[in-house]
Amino acid sequence: MVTLTIDGKEVKVPQGTTILAAARTAGIRIPTLCYHGRLDPIGSCRMCVVEIEGIAHPMAACTTPVEEGIAVISNSDRIQRIREDSLKLILVNHPLDCPICDKGGECLLQDLVYEFGIDKVEYQAPKPARESLYATPLIRYWPDRCVMCLRCVTACREIKGIGAIEIKGEGYGSQVVVIDAEKCQSCGECLSVCPTGALTENLSRFKGRPWLVERVPTTCTYCGCGCQLELNVQNNRVIGVTTQEGKGVNLGSLCVKGRFGYEFIGSDERLTTPLIKKDGEFKEASWEEALTLVAERFGAIKEEFGPDAIGGLSSARCTNEENYLFQKFMRGVIGTNNVDHCARL
Amino acid sequence: MTNPIKDVLKAKAILAIGTNTTENHPIFANYVKEAVLKRGAKLIVADPRRIGLVDYAAIWLRHRPGTDVALINGLMHIILHKKALHKKEHIETCTVGFEEFAANLEKYTPEYVSKITGVSVEDLEAAAVIYAESSPASILYAMGITQHTSGTDNVKTLGNLAMLCGNIGVVGGGVNPLRGQNNVQGACDLGALPNVFTGYQKVADEEVRQKFAKAWGLEELSAVPGLQVTQMFPAAEEGTLKGMYIMGENPLVSDPDLHHIEKAVKKLDFMVVQDIFLTETAQLADVVLPGVSFAEKDGTFSNSERKVQRVRKAIEPVGEAREDGWIICQLATAMGYSMEYVDSRTVMDELRKLTPSYAGISYERLEKKAIAWPCPTEDHPGTPILHVGEYACGKGVFFPIEFRPPAENPDAEYPFILSTGRVLQHFHTGTMTRKGEGLSQLYPEPLAEVNPADAEKLGVEDGDFVNIASRRGNIKVKAWLTDRPAPGVVFVPFHFGETAVNQLTNAALCPDSGIPEYKVCAVKVEKAS
Numbered sequence: 001m002v003t004l005t006i007d008g009k010e011v012k013v014p015q016g017t018t019i020l021a022a023a024r025t026a027g028i029r030i031p032t033l034c035y036h037g038r039l040d041p042i043g044s045c046r047m048c049v050v051e052i053e054g055i056a057h058p059m060a061a062c063t064t065p066v067e068e069g070i071a072v073i074s075n076s077d078r079i080q081r082i083r084e085d086s087l088k089l090i091l092v093n094h095p096l097d098c099p100i101c102d103k104g105g106e107c108l109l110q111d112l113v114y115e116f117g118i119d120k121v122e123y124q125a126p127k128p129a130r131e132s133l134y135a136t137p138l139i140r141y142w143p144d145r146c147v148m149c150l151r152c153v154t155a156c157r158e159i160k161g162i163g164a165i166e167i168k169g170e171g172y173g174s175q176v177v178v179i180d181a182e183k184c185q186s187c188g189e190c191l192s193v194c195p196t197g198a199l200t201e202n203l204s205r206f207k208g209r210p211w212l213v214e215r216v217p218t219t220c221t222y223c224g225c226g227c228q229l230e231l232n233v234q235n236n237r238v239i240g241v242t243t244q245e246g247k248g249v250n251l252g253s254l255c256v257k258g259r260f261g262y263e264f265i266g267s268d269e270r271l272t273t274p275l276i277k278k279d280g281e282f283k284e285a286s287w288e289e290a291l292t293l294v295a296e297r298f299g300a301i302k303e304e305f306g307p308d309a310i311g312g313l314s315s316a317r318c319t320n321e322e323n324y325l326f327q328k329f330m331r332g333v334i335g336t337n338n339v340d341h342c343a344r345l
Numbered sequence: 346m347t348n349p350i351k352d353v354l355k356a357k358a359i360l361a362i363g364t365n366t367t368e369n370h371p372i373f374a375n376y377v378k379e380a381v382l383k384r385g386a387k388l389i390v391a392d393p394r395r396i397g398l399v400d401y402a403a404i405w406l407r408h409r410p411g412t413d414v415a416l417i418n419g420l421m422h423i424i425l426h427k428k429a430l431h432k433k434e435h436i437e438t439c440t441v442g443f444e445e446f447a448a449n450l451e452k453y454t455p456e457y458v459s460k461i462t463g464v465s466v467e468d469l470e471a472a473a474v475i476y477a478e479s480s481p482a483s484i485l486y487a488m489g490i491t492q493h494t495s496g497t498d499n500v501k502t503l504g505n506l507a508m509l510c511g512n513i514g515v516v517g518g519g520v521n522p523l524r525g526q527n528n529v530q531g532a533c534d535l536g537a538l539p540n541v542f543t544g545y546q547k548v549a550d551e552e553v554r555q556k557f558a559k560a561w562g563l564e565e566l567s568a569v570p571g572l573q574v575t576q577m578f579p580a581a582e583e584g585t586l587k588g589m590y591i592m593g594e595n596p597l598v599s600d601p602d603l604h605h606i607e608k609a610v611k612k613l614d615f616m617v618v619q620d621i622f623l624t625e626t627a628q629l630a631d632v633v634l635p636g637v638s639f640a641e642k643d644g645t646f647s648n649s650e651r652k653v654q655r656v657r658k659a660i661e662p663v664g665e666a667r668e669d670g671w672i673i674c675q676l677a678t679a680m681g682y683s684m685e686y687v688d689s690r691t692v693m694d695e696l697r698k699l700t701p702s703y704a705g706i707s708y709e710r711l712e713k714k715a716i717a718w719p720c721p722t723e724d725h726p727g728t729p730i731l732h733v734g735e736y737a738c739g740k741g742v743f744f745p746i747e748f749r750p751p752a753e754n755p756d757a758e759y760p761f762i763l764s765t766g767r768v769l770q771h772f773h774t775g776t777m778t779r780k781g782e783g784l785s786q787l788y789p790e791p792l793a794e795v796n797p798a799d800a801e802k803l804g805v806e807d808g809d810f811v812n813i814a815s816r817r818g819n820i821k822v823k824a825w826l827t828d829r830p831a832p833g834v835v836f837v838p839f840h841f842g843e844t845a846v847n848q849l850t851n852a853a854l855c856p857d858s859g860i861p862e863y864k865v866c867a868v869k870v871e872k873a874s
């Protein structure tokens with residue numbers, strides 16, 4: 001264990017811990033922008049600079065490991081100025097188009113600008129025309145909003161092991177570029193770690209401001225990984241899928257199906273009423289009619305040929321509770337063990 | 346799975362066999378890649394196709410489809426008979442059946458196995474040494490192992506390999522089947538199987554039957570194990586099965602040898618399909634009942650690692666559609682047996698009382714945290730790793746297993762092997778993933794993966810249409826020239842009802858599991874006019 005002080009408070013942490021992590025264990029907040037819990041520290045934004053007594057230069061807390069006996073000062077006039085300048089430098093490039101940005105209301109940059117009370121930016125950057133082509137059609141890239149934090153590039157490489165995107169160019173001309181679109185899995189990991197509105201979902205026709213959207217935590221309906229996600233709901237419509245960093249077996253990560261495969265829920269092709277076939281054609285029916293008919297027909301088959309003349313296929317798509325009820329129905333009500341599902345297929 | 350998903354991060358070596366993990370279990374694949382890229386684990390990929398994981402592998406064994414038993418026996422022969430790298434102490438104290446098993450391996454020499462599988466002797470030796478010398482080592486498999494007539498043998502052989510090297514019941518080890526669908530695990534756990542009630546309690550067991558009969562207020566329950574899905578359709582064709590109730594399944598796209606299935610379904614007196622879309626199967630029904638999606642219901646799913654997790658209702662059902670549980674209960678009531686529950690929690694509370702492995706899993710606890718079964722009491726933490734320090738049913742059993750070739754092999758008339766499976770962007774019969782614009786934009790139509798060497802001989806170019814025919818049917822599909830399949834093998838995804846590749850597949854079943862041989866059937870491929 002290493003002992004140090006942060007703002008005069010003694011902190012004990014294991015060797016190798018960063019100053020940022022040590023501060024967090026001690027409940028001391030150091031602002032960050034590029035830092036992300038699932039990624040190795042990137043150290044690109046300079047928001048987390050701190051002073052260490054006896055060292056002239058301010059250090060980035062996210063990349064600097066603790067050392068025995070050091071005294072860290074998490075905030076000072078000088079530090080405050082450096083952080084403000086870093087933010088202003090970003091804003092030179094970043095338009096304040098928050099009212100039309102999907103991210104408005106849950107944007108890390110917006111929060112920091114607000115926190116630091118930056119109300120004007122003295123300089124204006126020349127704005128070279130930049131490409132907004134992206135690795136997948138499901139995501140839109142807004143180069144002007146990009147703060148070059150490298151989270152997307154790092155996530156694609158570290159979490160997905162892919163590396164489809166990279167940052168290229170110098171100074172104000174730099175931007176995210178696609179180095180291998182073939183490799184991109186359209187997983188949206190880059191989208192989900194982007195702290196600003198530089199990457200937005202290009203799929204939902206229905207948009208909702210974050211504060212108007214209800215987020216319901218649930219489990220993905222596709223493969224057996226069982227990823228935890230949140231359905232974003234507005235006006236009884238699922239308009240998107242988000243995750244909580246670090247939550248579930250997926251730790252906030254998703255694949256293309258989990259993140260973008262929600263459109264079927266609101267599809268116009270959904271069945272909305274019971275149907276009964278008459279003379280080879282389906283006719284809409286009430287529940288009462290449909291249920292009575294099914295009960296009669298199953299009853300008649302059971303009467304004439306015995307319960308084992310009826311078979312039931314339950315569903316791996318349905319819940320545990322529904323599978324329990326289904327087999328209870330087949331075994332208890334119909335009276336047969338002819339019940340299975342698609343595990344074999 | 347015996348071990349939790351994230352456990353793979355602690356493995357020193359990983360054998361991924363018959364699992365196209367990056368496409369079918371992408372989040373699991375994240376951890377496999379992280380294990381390799383960040384933690385230095387060695388990955389062995391055994392797959393006839395050049396799947397995404399091959400890019401991360403220390404070694405790739407491209408064995409011929411359907412030769413898994415020979416391959417694994419070959420690896421074990423090297424570990425045991427050639428290099429003596431097996432874990433003797435573990436075998437002596439924790440297992441039975443070793444002698445016979447070891448004797449059976451004798452003939453699986455690298456040379457013999459190389460002839461069957463097409464994998465070189467050097468690669469076999471290298472892979473065997475990596476698996477045996479890295480401890481712990483984890484085995485991952487999926488449908489590429491089970492969808493064979495030798496499926497159960499394949500699984501047992503993998504069990505043998507893990508036991509031979511002491512990888513059962515240890516962190517970072519295990520034999521881990523990846524479940525293909527969100528709640529296959531739960532459907533099995535909760536008794537949607539013909540021979541068992543919930544928690545794998547046998548219908549043949551008198552005491553078990555009495556327990557359920559009593560709880561459900563009935564005199565008695567049937568002791569005769571029922572039909573498996575792959576037996577139901579033949580029974581319908583013979584006329585012994587008259588009625589079917591199908592909830593949330595689409596056998597007219599997903600099942601093998603579709604022409605037969607369709608004929609069988611048409612012979613039924615009465616079929617009810619409960620689904621969220623008018624699927625290919627629903628179109629043939631007499632009555633269609635509108636169920637709801639996962640977004641419109643409360644309940645739980647059990648994932649691949651046996652973790653029970655909450656599903657929460659986010660929106661109200663569309664139109665007159667109703668929760669599937671509600672429909673089942675209404676139907677029961679209409680048939681004279683009252684089934685009433687206020688919500689999914691009360692169903693869970695009832696099934697917990699009847700299911701020892703789920704007994705301790707309450708909604709209150711699930712609010713805080715997912716729980717892996719077995720969880721016998723409310724103060725039990727759940728069981729993330731099975732078989733720690735002991736095997737579930739006493740000692741681990743070695744099975745001597747012989748290689749058996751697939752049911753249908755290529756010949757002069759049908760010279761190619763056809764394998765079916767999924768692609769990243771779609772799911773199962775496509776009923777959900779093909780309804781929106783997003784995923785369909787990425788993968789709009791079925792593509793037959795054809796090796797360029799075969800394509801050249803067939804005079805087929807990328808994007809040309811080909812006719813693929815088996816003894817049972819034929820389809821016309823666009824060709825994608827890629828080195829993903831080996832020469833002599835074509836791969837077609839089964840998500841597309843209008844180009845249903847299951848018209849071609851062979852309904853030959855694994856005799857123990859009843860799983861059809863989707864991964865191997867003989868076909869011919871021709872350029873379409």
Ligand code: SF4
Binds near residue numbers: 155160
């Ligand atoms: S969508 Fe996924 S694969 Fe594509 S660039 Fe983003 S993180 Fe990488």
Ligand code: SF4
Binds near residue numbers: 220255
């Ligand atoms: S998000 Fe992808 S990996 Fe996760 S459960 Fe859903 S389908 Fe599986």
